[in-house]
Amino acid sequence: MSSTSIEKLLEIMRQLRDPEQGCEWDKKQTFKSLIPYLKEESAEVIEAIEKEDYGNLKEELGDLLLQIVFHSQIAKEKKLFSFDEVVEELSNKLVRRHPYVFDSKKKHTAEEQAQMWKKIKSEEKK
Secondary structure, eight states, rough: HHHHHHHHHHHHHHHHHTTTTTHHHHTTTTTTTTTTHHHHHHHHHHHHOOOOOOHHHHHHHHHHHHHHHHHHHHHHHSSSOHHHHHHHHHHHHHHOOOOOOOOTTTOOHHHHHHHHHHHHHHHHHH
């Protein structure tokens, strides 16, 4: 996905939520009102994976991404955070929690990485 693809998606969501010309349904949604859709889309992603229906998986992942973009737009309107901040926080977390790849760059097993992930996560949550 190019940066222009995600920028286009973010702009579409901004337009859907535009107070003057946006979609009436989209404009009235809140974090809480979107919970059922977030659950439904997550379940549909899981179902597509379990059925090995990879054509449908692409669509369902898009629907799940919509939920992330939707929530991020609401947060931006409330001056809480932006989609870019969500992406930046995730990127930082992935680098922090994979020291064998980004820090020490040493060979490791999947089990070692899983243990390291849990350890780092536990330290971060303190």
